[in-house]
Each structure stands twice: as structure tokens, then as C-alpha cells.
Amino acid sequence: MSRTVTAPTAATPTAPTPEPADAVDALELLSGDAQTFRAKVWASHVHIHYTDPADLVGLLSLDDVDHLLTSVALRTPALRVVKHGSVLPSSRFTRSATMAGSPLTGLVDARKVLDHFDDGATVVLQGLHRYWPPLTRLVRELELALGHPCQANAYLTPPGSQGFARHSDTHDVFVFQTHGRKQWEIVEGGEEREVLLEPGLSMYLPTGTPHSARSQEQTSLHVTVGINRLTWRQVLRSVTDRVLADERYDAPLPAGYLDDPAVLAEQLAEQLASYADGMRSVDAAVVADERAAAFLRERTPALRGGLTDRVGLDALGDETLLERRPTAACVLRPGEEGFEVLLGDRALRMPARLREPMTFVRDHPTLRVRDLAPWLDEQSRLVLVRRLVREGLLRIAG
The missing domain is CATH 3.90.930 (Outer Surface Protein A; domain 3)
Structure with a gap:
């Protein structure tokens, strides 16, 4: 607009x-050095940074999660419950209600959620960047520092429990602990390593890093900031679509090419040459400026x-x-x-x-x-x- x-x-x-x-510089807070992170860490390897625990706990404390669960009318899909590695149907922790005579569905039932938590389930708060101001600010600053869309979820896990089995994500993540401790097992370069996540420690995992985590002797609360990479494939596809918008590419394939594919091959070679010329004529500086401007509006x-x-x-x-x-x-x-x-x-x-x-x-x-x-x-x-x-x-x- x-x-x-x-x-x-x-x-x-x-x-x-x-x-x-x-x-507050979000990337500095989570990585320790924003310039070094962008130049040497980004999309390449696991990175661990220690900082003042209060700076991370202040973003989402256990008391904050208590407030969200018990005093805010959350609705699915803002909350998930995971037990024994499986996501429970929302019907097992939601209820219906009315507001001004209109029905409300998918309303989180705090008592049911707490009962599942007591029984060993992990409670996942999703999309916190949309409604929890400290994480809104963190995510927005991180987006501006990286140029990639970000999101924030939180995972509340009872003592000695594991939410999900080992898996890898389709996006990069920063994870940081704000209550208790959680033992992470990650695989990097084919080798397994363990990281004990506790308040004051943040960890960066590039896309595809296998990992699992288990809470220790206390209830665990950690925040995951997901970074949804914008890729070269996406940019090149948009450039390709622009080139192919030329009406010359609306012409039909030659009739009869099933009997003589050489007819198709000859004309395809001409079209590929034309397409290559079109791609070479694209002004990279203009495309880059448009990409940045679109992200910023x-x-x-x-x-x-x-x-x-x-x-x-x-x-x-x-x-x-x-x-x-x-x-x-x-x-x-x-x-x-x-x-x-x-x-x-x-x-x-x-x-x-x-x-x-x-x-x-x-x-x-x-x-x-x-x-x-x-x-x-x-x-x-x-x-x-x-x-x-x-x-x-x-x-x-x-």
C-alpha cells in the first residue's frame, strides 16, 4: 500500500x-555478532551463543505462558498438544462457547491443556510473533536484519519428556531456553553432538539439521524462531515468469511432432535461444531492488x-x-x-x-x-x- x-x-x-x-538488536542478541553471523554462519553450520539470561527470559517467561494459557481466549491453531510424538486432535483440549450470541469454536480449554501437560504432553504455542509483543519485536528486527520472513513458537515440556522424535525442519531456527533445561541431540556433518540448552544460551540450526530434545529435571520452556528462507529458486522463478510473459511463448507446439520429434527439437532450440536472450536482458539490479522493496512493504x-x-x-x-x-x-x-x-x-x-x-x-x-x-x-x-x-x-x- x-x-x-x-x-x-x-x-x-x-x-x-x-x-x-x-x-535491542535481535540478531546480535541471538548470535553475538550480527556481521559475523551473516558472513560466516548463515545457512552453513550450527552456532551457539551465550548471553545474559534475563534478556532471553524477558521475551517469554513461564509466568507469561501461564497467563496465555489461563487468562487469554486462545483458539486453535494458536496451540497444539503433543504426546508421545503425536499431535493430539484439537477436540481433546478445546471447547465451544458463545460471544454476543455467536458461536465460538476451537476455544482452548485451559484445564484440559494443563491435565495433558501433567500427563507428559508438550504444549506448543504457535505464531507468538502475531500477538506477544516482545516476540513480535524480536521477529520483526530479525526479519529486517536477515531479509527473510520469521515466526516464533514456544514449547512447554514437563520434566523428563520429549515432544518430537528426531527430525529436521524445512527452515532455519534459532532456539533459546527461558525456563528449565533441555538436552538437545543434533547431527552435524554426520556426527552427533549434545547441547544442554539453558537460560542464557541460544542456538542456531540451519535447514535440515537433524535434532531432538528432552527436558531434564524441571519443566522446560523454550522458544523457536523459525526463519523461512527466501531462495534463489524463488527469485529465478519470478524472473523466468517475467520473461515468459512475452506473448511469443503462447504459440502452440508444432502439429505432428509425435511422428517426428526432430520438428519439435528444431523449434525448441530456437525458443531456448530466445528465452536465454530474454534472461540475459534482465537487469539484476532492478530485480534485486524490487525484491527488497516488496519485502519492505x-x-x-x-x-x-x-x-x-x-x-x-x-x-x-x-x-x-x-x-x-x-x-x-x-x-x-x-x-x-x-x-x-x-x-x-x-x-x-x-x-x-x-x-x-x-x-x-x-x-x-x-x-x-x-x-x-x-x-x-x-x-x-x-x-x-x-x-x-x-x-x-x-x-x-x-
């Missing part, structure tokens, strides 16, 4: 005084606090402290007229005269409205900032 922002007027420059922000919006911000818009003033919403991107790209600001779930079209103030917004995690005075008068900067709050790029910090 693209939106156009009306240009405010310019003002006399004054020196900006932004306040620094304390931002098609994510699901994450607008935690958006209502509070909108209610507070009327009180916005020159001294109001604002911060960039951590779940939003802020990427500036040239457009047909002016430029675009890619936010992760949409794109804003802006006139060229707003590039400098928007560059300032991009480069400063926090700012006060008055910091835009070098480029915009008071009324104009309030107009711009209010729009950025409404669009979800900025949020009111104080």
Missing part, C-alpha cells in the same frame, strides 16, 4: 538535539500502542519526545516523484523536499519534534510527525 504525504513548508535551520535511544503491520498514540496526537508539541517504532522499517528509496519511505507493511510517497527531515528521522531512534526545525517550521513539522505517528513509524515516548 502506498500513501502520499503533503509537503510541509521549510523553516530556518537550528541545531537539532536528539536524545539517544537504547535499541508486504509484512503484516505491528502497531502495539497505536491507539494510545492516536489519542495523544492533539497534545503533540515541539518538546514531545518520539521514538521510531522498533517493529517498523524506515528505508528511503527514490520514487517516480520524490521518494518512498518503506515501513515494512506499506510505502509512503513523499516529495523531494522532505528527504532531509526524513533522513534525520531514519537515522535517530529518538527525537523531539523541534529537532526537525532545520528543515520545517513548527506547524509543518507537527503535520509531518502526526502523519508518521498515524502510519506507525513513530510512537509517542513522552
Whole structure:
């Protein structure tokens, strides 16, 4: 979705005084060194990193899971129950209810879930990035750091139990423990190794790494962040589809080729040569830019606090402290007229005269409205900032 922002007027420059922000880097948190991870670890081998346990436990604690199970109206498929390696039918842990006279189905029955847990079942909370704010932020930051879609699940396992037998996933994962300990058995390079996962340790497993895990003497809670790789096959297929959209490829195969395949072979050689020419004419830089832009405008919006911000818009003033919403991107790209600001779930079209103030917004995690005075008068900067709050790029910090 693209939106156009009306240009405010310019003002006399004054020196900006932004306040620094304390931002969490998701890839740094999980890998220890984002640059090294991208260059040397990504998609190649298992990686283990130790960090402050509080930083990981704060993302999803045992008490948080208690709250979700007992005090939130979860519905399937947000929760699964696994016993002896098999996923139980949802009918064994759900119930029906009504809301305002309308039926609700698939409602998680907390008592049934807890009873299954007592009986040795693993409880799986799925898609937590969609509704649990700390993991929403972690996943969004990880997506922006890697350029690949991510998701988050959690696994609550009773003492001495194993949810799934040894298996391998079709996506990369980061796993980290937030309660108890879990013994992992993984296979890398044909050799088995054991890793005891405990709070403070995160582990990266590339796609296809065989693994299994068993909780130890305590209840175990761990989070799995899945990374759904975008592959060269997907990109090349999209390029191929673009080339093959030429109407010349709608022509039928020659009649009678069943009796004389050489007729087909001759014309196929001509078509392959034409196809190869079409592929060579593709501008790789344009395709790469389009791929990145699509990723930065098609994510699901994450607008935690958006209502509070909108209610507070009327009180916005020159001294109001604002911060960039951590779940939003802020990427500036040239457009047909002016430029675009890619936010992760949409794109804003802006006139060229707003590039400098928007560059300032991009480069400063926090700012006060008055910091835009070098480029915009008071009324104009309030107009711009209010729009950025409404669009979800900025949020009111104080």
C-alpha cells in the first residue's frame, strides 16, 4: 500500500538535539555478532551463543505462558498438544462457547491443556510473533536484519519428556531456553553432538539439521524462531515468469511432432535461444531492488500502542519526545516523484523536499519534534510527525 504525504513548508535551520535511544538488536542478541553471523554462519553450520539470561527470559517467561494459557481466549491453531510424538486432535483440549450470541469454536480449554501437560504432553504455542509483543519485536528486527520472513513458537515440556522424535525442519531456527533445561541431540556433518540448552544460551540450526530434545529435571520452556528462507529458486522463478510473459511463448507446439520429434527439437532450440536472450536482458539490479522493496512493504503491520498514540496526537508539541517504532522499517528509496519511505507493511510517497527531515528521522531512534526545525517550521513539522505517528513509524515516548 502506498500513501502520499503533503509537503510541509521549510523553516530556518537550528541545531537539532536528539536524545539517544537504547535499541535491542535481535540478531546480535541471538548470535553475538550480527556481521559475523551473516558472513560466516548463515545457512552453513550450527552456532551457539551465550548471553545474559534475563534478556532471553524477558521475551517469554513461564509466568507469561501461564497467563496465555489461563487468562487469554486462545483458539486453535494458536496451540497444539503433543504426546508421545503425536499431535493430539484439537477436540481433546478445546471447547465451544458463545460471544454476543455467536458461536465460538476451537476455544482452548485451559484445564484440559494443563491435565495433558501433567500427563507428559508438550504444549506448543504457535505464531507468538502475531500477538506477544516482545516476540513480535524480536521477529520483526530479525526479519529486517536477515531479509527473510520469521515466526516464533514456544514449547512447554514437563520434566523428563520429549515432544518430537528426531527430525529436521524445512527452515532455519534459532532456539533459546527461558525456563528449565533441555538436552538437545543434533547431527552435524554426520556426527552427533549434545547441547544442554539453558537460560542464557541460544542456538542456531540451519535447514535440515537433524535434532531432538528432552527436558531434564524441571519443566522446560523454550522458544523457536523459525526463519523461512527466501531462495534463489524463488527469485529465478519470478524472473523466468517475467520473461515468459512475452506473448511469443503462447504459440502452440508444432502439429505432428509425435511422428517426428526432430520438428519439435528444431523449434525448441530456437525458443531456448530466445528465452536465454530474454534472461540475459534482465537487469539484476532492478530485480534485486524490487525484491527488497516488496519485502519492505508486504509484512503484516505491528502497531502495539497505536491507539494510545492516536489519542495523544492533539497534545503533540515541539518538546514531545518520539521514538521510531522498533517493529517498523524506515528505508528511503527514490520514487517516480520524490521518494518512498518503506515501513515494512506499506510505502509512503513523499516529495523531494522532505528527504532531509526524513533522513534525520531514519537515522535517530529518538527525537523531539523541534529537532526537525532545520528543515520545517513548527506547524509543518507537527503535520509531518502526526502523519508518521498515524502510519506507525513513530510512537509517542513522552
